[in-house]
Amino acid sequence: MSYQKVTVAGGGTLGSQIAYMAAFSGKDAIIWGRSEGSLDRAKARVARWEEAVKDYYEASQEELDAAQAHLTYTTSLEDALSGADLVIEALPENIETKKDFYEEFDKLADPETIVVTNSSTMLASDLAEFTGRADKFLGYHFANTIWRNNTAEIMAGPETDADLAETFIDFSREIKMVPIMVNKEQHGYILNAMLVPFLGAATELWVKGVAEPQDIDKTWMIATGSPMGPFAVYDTVGLNTAYEIHNGKSDEASQYAAKKFKERIDEGLLGVETGKGFYTYPNPEYLDPEFLK
Amino acid sequence: MSYQKVTVAGGGTLGSQIAYMAAFSGKDAIIWGRSEGSLDRAKARVARWEEAVKDYYEASQEELDAAQAHLTYTTSLEDALSGADLVIEALPENIETKKDFYEEFDKLADPETIVVTNSSTMLASDLAEFTGRADKFLGYHFANTIWRNNTAEIMAGPETDADLAETFIDFSREIKMVPIMVNKEQHGYILNAMLVPFLGAATELWVKGVAEPQDIDKTWMIATGSPMGPFAVYDTVGLNTAYEIHNGKSDEASQYAAKKFKERIDEGLLGVETGKGFYTYPNPEYLDPEFLK
Numbered sequence: 001m002s003y004q005k006v007t008v009a010g011g012g013t014l015g016s017q018i019a020y021m022a023a024f025s026g027k028d029a030i031i032w033g034r035s036e037g038s039l040d041r042a043k044a045r046v047a048r049w050e051e052a053v054k055d056y057y058e059a060s061q062e063e064l065d066a067a068q069a070h071l072t073y074t075t076s077l078e079d080a081l082s083g084a085d086l087v088i089e090a091l092p093e094n095i096e097t098k099k100d101f102y103e104e105f106d107k108l109a110d111p112e113t114i115v116v117t118n119s120s121t122m123l124a125s126d127l128a129e130f131t132g133r134a135d136k137f138l139g140y141h142f143a144n145t146i147w148r149n150n151t152a153e154i155m156a157g158p159e160t161d162a163d164l165a166e167t168f169i170d171f172s173r174e175i176k177m178v179p180i181m182v183n184k185e186q187h188g189y190i191l192n193a194m195l196v197p198f199l200g201a202a203t204e205l206w207v208k209g210v211a212e213p214q215d216i217d218k219t220w221m222i223a224t225g226s227p228m229g230p231f232a233v234y235d236t237v238g239l240n241t242a243y244e245i246h247n248g249k250s251d252e253a254s255q256y257a258a259k260k261f262k263e264r265i266d267e268g269l270l271g272v273e274t275g276k277g278f279y280t281y282p283n284p285e286y287l288d289p290e291f292l293k
Numbered sequence: 294m295s296y297q298k299v300t301v302a303g304g305g306t307l308g309s310q311i312a313y314m315a316a317f318s319g320k321d322a323i324i325w326g327r328s329e330g331s332l333d334r335a336k337a338r339v340a341r342w343e344e345a346v347k348d349y350y351e352a353s354q355e356e357l358d359a360a361q362a363h364l365t366y367t368t369s370l371e372d373a374l375s376g377a378d379l380v381i382e383a384l385p386e387n388i389e390t391k392k393d394f395y396e397e398f399d400k401l402a403d404p405e406t407i408v409v410t411n412s413s414t415m416l417a418s419d420l421a422e423f424t425g426r427a428d429k430f431l432g433y434h435f436a437n438t439i440w441r442n443n444t445a446e447i448m449a450g451p452e453t454d455a456d457l458a459e460t461f462i463d464f465s466r467e468i469k470m471v472p473i474m475v476n477k478e479q480h481g482y483i484l485n486a487m488l489v490p491f492l493g494a495a496t497e498l499w500v501k502g503v504a505e506p507q508d509i510d511k512t513w514m515i516a517t518g519s520p521m522g523p524f525a526v527y528d529t530v531g532l533n534t535a536y537e538i539h540n541g542k543s544d545e546a547s548q549y550a551a552k553k554f555k556e557r558i559d560e561g562l563l564g565v566e567t568g569k570g571f572y573t574y575p576n577p578e579y580l581d582p583e584f585l586k
Contacts, residue, residue: 143516151515178586180512186503190512193498194523198491205486210479219473219483222444223436224526226519230487233517293471 002171003086003114007032009101011042011073014118015090017146018175020049023071024063025175031073032080039073046071049147056147081109086171088140090118098122099130106132114164116140120192123185124157134159140168141189142177144237152177153189195233196245202230203246203257213278214285222292231278232286235271239264295464296379296407300325302394304335304366307411308383310439311468313342316363317356318468324366325373332366339364342440349440374401379464380408381433388415395423407457409433413485416478417450427452433461434482435470437530445470446482488526489538495523496539496550506571507578515585524571525579528564532557 004027008019011031019042023029031046033039050064057063074080081087087105091097098119105115114136117127128134139155152172156165165181172179182189188196202220205211211219217229234242239261247258264270264277271277279285297320301312304324316322326332343357350356367373374380380398384390391410398408407429410420421427432448445465449458458474465472475482481489495513498504504512510522527535532554540551557563557570564570572578 149516151512153512178511178515180504180508182504184501184503186498186501190498190504190509191516193503194491194494194509194513195516197494198487201487201490205479205483208477208479210477210486211473211475211483215473216483216487218471219444219446220487222471223442223484223488224519225521226517228518 002167002174004028005083005085006030007080007084007087008090009080009087009105010090010092011038011045012090012092013045013144014142014146015088016042016045017049017144018088018090018118018142019071020046020053020067021146021177022175024053024057024059024067026066027070027175029071030080030084031071032077033073033075035075039075042073052145053147077104078108081105081113084109084113087113087115088118089115093119093121095122095126098127102127102130102132106130112136114167116168118142120188123187124155124160125185128157128159135161136164138164138168139182139185139189141191143191146177150177151180151191153180153182153191155182155185155189157185199230199233199242199245200254203242204253206231207253207257207260214291217278217286218292221286228286232284235277235279235281235284237271238273239270239277295460295467297321298376298378299323300373300377300380301383302373302380302398303383303385304331304338305383305385306338306437307435307439308381309335309338310342310437311381311383311411311435312364313339313346313360314439314470315468317346317350317352317360319359320363320468322364323373323377324364325370326366326368329368332368335366345438346440370397371401374398374403374406377402377406380406381411382408383411386412386414388419391415391420392423395420395425399423399425405429407460409461411435413481416480417448417453418478421450421452428454429457431457431461432475432478432482434484436484439470443470444473444484446473446475446484448475448478448482450478492523492526492535492538493547496535497546499524500546500550500553507584510571510579511585514579521579525577528570528572528574528577530564531566532563532570 006022006027007030008015009032011033019029019031031042033042091101115131116138124139128137131137138160141153143149143151154165154168169179202216205216206213213231217231220229243258243261246254268274269277272281275281285291299315299320300323301308302325304326312322312324324335384394408424409431417432421430424430431453434446436442436444447458447461462472495509498509499506506524510524513522536551536554539547561567562570565574568574578584
């Protein structure tokens with residue numbers, strides 16, 4: 001058995017999903033948040049994940065009750081870290097926020113406590129110096145809706161202990177994830193390193209007026225057998241994320257794409273979240289078998 | 294009813310598939326080839342497509358016999374063009390070969406005959422001048438194994454008649470394709486404009502040593518629900534194609550990738566074709582449900 005007492009710093013979308021899946025898998029999970037308000041929001045999220053996990057795993061009420069019994073919440077970092085085997089940092093993608101956390105963590109945690117970051121945009125080597133334990137630190141990246149998209153990408157930094165990454169193979173399986181070993185530091189890990197250029201190419205076809213989003217999705221779905229195309233992916237992750245990805249780049253094409261996404265966001269077309277994006281939910285056109293004919 | 298008498302110039306992989314699907318759909322299809330040898334090879338290909346189409350459509354012997362009765366072969370371009378409603382050029386991706394064909398075609402064909410190119414790499418505007426009828430010419434792009442990957446991308450050039458592209462919507466449906474309208478000329482049409490950067494990103498992860506091909510595929514399959522990852526795609530299209538794509542680019546990363554593909558080709562690891570590529574066929578690891586666990 002690997003890490004048993006798992007503290008998740010941050011109860012946002014990913015943090016709350018990770019903590020819930022750990023608890024559902026019998027780990028003693030704690031969500032640490034800075035304020036009661038943030039913990040209340042985390043609890044509301046967990047209630048949603050519980051429903052999703054219930055459906056996905058056809059979980060019994062006993063199993064759901066056991067998961068809740070394994071999950072606690074605290075605003076005290078000292079309490080959160082006391083006896084923790086593993087700390088998973090899932091805070092907002094802001095280097096200052098993360099730096100502040102790691103420095104506070106390093107003061108309070110046992111020097112042997114392992115800590116990992118779920119950051120999508122930063123590497124272990126970007127953050128290692130703040131942890132006071134670069135050898136006991138690595139990148140550990142989950143995808144949204146982790147019960148279904150259950151990859152756990154494990155990416156050591158140059159200073160990480162040679163054996164540490166291996167310990168996350170068992171741990172990942174214990175919390176129902178598929179461990180994916182990333183052998184070198186890579187921005188975007190494996191998944192986003194492919195997803196970003198793929199989505200970027202699709203976006204370019206759309207904003208240049210080459211084809212309609214539905215036709216682009218249809219082409220991809222037929223050609224690759226995928227259950228969704230790039231614009232259905234955007235609807236799923238939310239157009240705000242699409243906007244941020246493109247707005248974060250300075251080239252003209254990305255800026256133009258950001259503008260096009262912003263126009264849709266301003267019209268309330270955020271995707272699944274608002275019931276309307278490139279498709280209308282809950283029964284988007286692309287799920288209709290006629291869509292591919 | 295749209296185009297009935299359809300001449301396909303070139304009986305290679307795509308040409309023979311297009312002609313066979315047209316014949317199977319009740320069109321009068323002719324394959325034109327330069328030599329008896331090339332027609333013999335086309336006939337051997339058609340025999341394979343017949344088996345595949347039989348399985349895919351659960352076609353009866355009567356339907357297969359009718360398809361064969363609708364399909365003829367000739368080395369005489371004059372015969373091939375006589376009375377043709379539509380000519381689909383599916384010759385090798387070599388501009389000289391295509392130029393020679395279009396010039397010969399223009400001399401022999403009725404001035405009203407519509408002609409289209411299935412080229413993946415050239416645009417209608419690259420070839421229009423050779424046809425003597427830029428207004429009656431467009432790009433019409435099929436994907437390999439067209440009975441299953443049945444997109445037909447329709448891409449007019451700047452000089453194409455405004456109404457011509459529309460006529461390919463009905464025609465595509467009549468030959469069991471899904472018409473995809475490409476509204477502006479675009480290298481790679483829609484599909485390859487997405488597939489090439491996606492495969493390129495995956496290749497980069499592999500050749501840089503970030504992750505193993507199997508782990509890259511697994512990550513993509515879990516995250517997107519796709520039935521195959523990028524390296525399974527390479528095995529399917531063949532490593533020779535992967536090599537050519539990368540060798541055709543001059544940047545250092547592409548050249549390095551080409552070298553890595555070449556090493557595998559020299560070892561006979563061409564993919565599905567040789568029974569071994571990144572996976573072993575006919576039962577590749579990635580089709581095993583355990584692969585995603």
